Amino acid sequence: MAIRRGRGVAAINYPTGMNLGGDPTQALVHSTPTGNFMVTLSSVDLGQGMKQIMAQICAETIGVPTDRVVVDTADTDTGPHCMGTFASRGTHRAGNAVIQAAREARQVMLEVAAEELEVNASDLETDGQGNILVKGAPQKSISIFDVALSAHFKRGRSISGRGMFLIPRSYPEKETGAMKPSTCYAHACTVAEVEVDDETGEVTVLTVKNVFEIGRALNPKMVEQQLVGGSWMGISHALYETTEPYYPNRDHGGTDFNQYLMPGPGDLAETEIIVLERPSADGPYGAKGPGEMCANPQIPAVANAVFDAVGVRIDTLPITPERILRALKAQAAN
Amino acid sequence: MAKVPVQFTLNGSEKAEFIDSGTTLLHALRDKIGDTSPKGGCHQGTCGACSVIIDGELRLSCLTLVETCNGAVISTTSGLSEAGVLHPLQRAFLDTFATQCGFCTPGMIMAAKVLLDHTPNPSRDEVIEALSGNICRCTGYEPIIQAVLTAARSNSQNAA
Numbered sequence: 001m002a003i004r005r006g007r008g009v010a011a012i013n014y015p016t017g018m019n020l021g022g023d024p025t026q027a028l029v030h031s032t033p034t035g036n037f038m039v040t041l042s043s044v045d046l047g048q049g050m051k052q053i054m055a056q057i058c059a060e061t062i063g064v065p066t067d068r069v070v071v072d073t074a075d076t077d078t079g080p081h082c083m084g085t086f087a088s089r090g091t092h093r094a095g096n097a098v099i100q101a102a103r104e105a106r107q108v109m110l111e112v113a114a115e116e117l118e119v120n121a122s123d124l125e126t127d128g129q130g131n132i133l134v135k136g137a138p139q140k141s142i143s144i145f146d147v148a149l150s151a152h153f154k155r156g157r158s159i160s161g162r163g164m165f166l167i168p169r170s171y172p173e174k175e176t177g178a179m180k181p182s183t184c185y186a187h188a189c190t191v192a193e194v195e196v197d198d199e200t201g202e203v204t205v206l207t208v209k210n211v212f213e214i215g216r217a218l219n220p221k222m223v224e225q226q227l228v229g230g231s232w233m234g235i236s237h238a239l240y241e242t243t244e245p246y247y248p249n250r251d252h253g254g255t256d257f258n259q260y261l262m263p264g265p266g267d268l269a270e271t272e273i274i275v276l277e278r279p280s281a282d283g284p285y286g287a288k289g290p291g292e293m294c295a296n297p298q299i300p301a302v303a304n305a306v307f308d309a310v311g312v313r314i315d316t317l318p319i320t321p322e323r324i325l326r327a328l329k330a331q332a333a334n
Numbered sequence: 335m336a337k338v339p340v341q342f343t344l345n346g347s348e349k350a351e352f353i354d355s356g357t358t359l360l361h362a363l364r365d366k367i368g369d370t371s372p373k374g375g376c377h378q379g380t381c382g383a384c385s386v387i388i389d390g391e392l393r394l395s396c397l398t399l400v401e402t403c404n405g406a407v408i409s410t411t412s413g414l415s416e417a418g419v420l421h422p423l424q425r426a427f428l429d430t431f432a433t434q435c436g437f438c439t440p441g442m443i444m445a446a447k448v449l450l451d452h453t454p455n456p457s458r459d460e461v462i463e464a465l466s467g468n469i470c471r472c473t474g475y476e477p478i479i480q481a482v483l484t485a486a487r488s489n490s491q492n493a494a
Contacts, residue, residue, distance in 0.1 A: 047435025047472055225431040225477060232474025258380045265462045265475040 001199040005206075008304025011189040014293030015182030016283070017089030022169040025089075026080035027097035029058060029105045030160035035130070035148035037062060037105070039071045042079035043094040048291060049222040050090045056218055057095045057284050061102035062109070063126025064144060088289025091218065092184060095284030096165035104161025112151045112159065113142050184280045186288040187213040190234070190297035192269075196309040198328060201321030203306060205235050205269040208298055213276040215288030220275070227273045227294045234298025235269060236262045239318050342406045344369065345413025353400050360384045360395035363410065371412035371440045375469070382468030385441035386410050392448040392467075411440035414447070422492075423447060423485045432481035434472035441468050446482040455486055 017023050028040040039058050045051045055069040062069075073079070082094060107121070113132040114121035117140060125135050132147060134140040151157040172179040193206040210231050217223040240261040245253030254260050279286025299317065307313055312327035337352040344367065353362050360377075363369045363386070375383035377396045384396040387409040414421035420428070423443050433439045442465060449456055449464035456464070461482045470478060 047433075049434075221431055225434065225473070228476055229434060229472050229474040232476070256378075257376055258378055262469070262471075264469075265465045265479060268474070268476060271474070271476065 004196050004198055004309040005193065006196065006305040006307065006309025007191065007193050008301045008306070008308055009189070009191045010297045010300035010304060011187070012293060012297045012300075013185045013187055014088065014289075014296060016087075016092045016184040016186060016280075016289035017167065017182060018087045019167040019170050019180070019182065022166060023083055023087075023089065023093060024164060024166040025082040025093040025097045026165075027054075027094060027101045027163040028080050028160070029062075029098065029101040029163070030158065031105065031109070031148045031151070033148055033152040035064075035068070035144040035146075037064065037069045037102075039069060039098055039101070040079050041071065041073045041094055041098075042076040042082040043090055044073055044076070044085045046085055048085075048090065048226055049219065050085065050094065052222065053091050053218050053287075054094060054098050057098045058102045060285065061099050062106045063128055063132075064130055065128065068130065068144075088186070088291035088293060090289070090291070091287050092280075092283050092289050093165050093167075095218075095287060096282070097163035099163065099284050100165065101161040101163030104163070105159050106161070108151070108157055108159045108161070109144065109147055112155055112157050113147045115155065116142050116147065116150055183282050184215070184288050186215065186290055186293045188293055188297045190231075190301040192235075192298060192301040192305045194302060194305040194309055196306055196324065198310050198324075201324035201328070203239055203302070203319060203321075203324070205239070205302060207270040207272070208235065208301070209272045209274075210294075210297065211274045211276060212290060212294055213278055214290035215280040215283050216277050216286030217275055218285060218287050223275060223290060224273060226290060227275070228271065230290075230292075230294030231271050231273065231298060232263065232268065233295040235302065237295065237317060238299040238302040239263075239320075242318050338401055340400050340404055342403045342408055344408050345410060355401060357400050358396055359386070359388075359393075359398040359400045359403055359408075362400040363395060369410055369412050371410045373437050373440060375437065375441075380469070381438075381441075382445065383438050383441040385444040385468065387444055387448055390448075390451070392445055409444070409447075411443050414443070421447075422488050423450070423481070426481040426485035426488065427478075430477050430481040430484055432473060432477040438468055438470045442470065442478055446485065449482070450486055450489065455490055456482070458483065 031037050039054050051071040054071045055066050058069045059066040110121040110124045123135050124132050130144050131141050151159050170180040189211045191209045195204045212227055280288045312331055314323050336355050338355045340353050341350045372386050372395050373383035375381035379394045379397040386395045388406050423446055427433050445464055445468050461479050
């Protein structure tokens, strides 16, 4: 009986969103009378930071600082339609819809500015600081504040735009069943090191080293935050989380979240995160969906590490001490 | 049910209410007084989201009957900032990205505050021990541990 050490590796491809039934998200953008911009969505921020990312995307597209944008996701009854925040699709789908809406709003904004400056709209550019300038003659300019006032009170224009992003439904080919479940994939690879006590079946994860390829990181700190949490969640899925009883008798099962196991702050593996950015072709400013995939590769990596340590394949999650001991017993019997 | 009079100090201001006997402090704070910073997670004393400070001790407001709080001095996260300036712990949670959905954050901050009040320069293990009664689903805990250590460092720098 001994503590045995093992190392496992796993790599995954993970789709962004799903287009099995079409996968639309809609966005509306409009300016206030003083040149701030509202993004209206039904997409919901669960804490992953969607509102911040949508504000950045809108600001980048219109050409204003991010703090000039307010994102309203208040009510799915009254907002433009969104399929929902799931399948790692929020940034990708809603972001593309926001870009489309913001481009249309920007066009109206430039047309109003062109009338004020008596130039062609195509000769104008934004400085990202809240001003519109004539290309090559930046001394000729107008603030977006003044453009919005003019649009509202003088010219009767609504600086607004509509966005609808839809990846069409993919139908399987009749002969082969081949289809295109997604247009955009994130990738990850994890190496996990574990110790397995072959007397108790207990697994301790020592280190988790993850590389994530997530398209362009639109907000690198928020991406890192999600990946760190996701890596921990992957370990939790691999070793702890289940609504089923750990032991065959149903009476031994968890009855509420108090008995739903997860690793606590004292159970953390040494974790490393490396982010690779390969901008996606159809993502907003190159983004992909890092949300769910970041909690996936740790699971097979831990299962492989357990195999490396004690030579048994556990193919049911979570990898509990009982499952390891039963597998060791079966192995010894053979 | 009979109403009972309850008086205590909440974040520096006097509160006096008639409250149904048997009401928890969590329920009284959120639904009677209107301080929604303590969160109701499990209502059984295991998740820590409802943590508040009563007379300097970390307590679970979901398991504390409000009648037992007569004359107590109670602090919640909503009373931490002063004149719009965030408490060093709040600042550190922001700076280290230690919050995602935010539901555990007030309880985490209260647990960390009691730790730093008693142990201004805690070790990593002491931080882990102090946070071990609080559950987080999003962050993986490491950013929260870093936030508490960061706040402790900024406190000791300000004191120096």
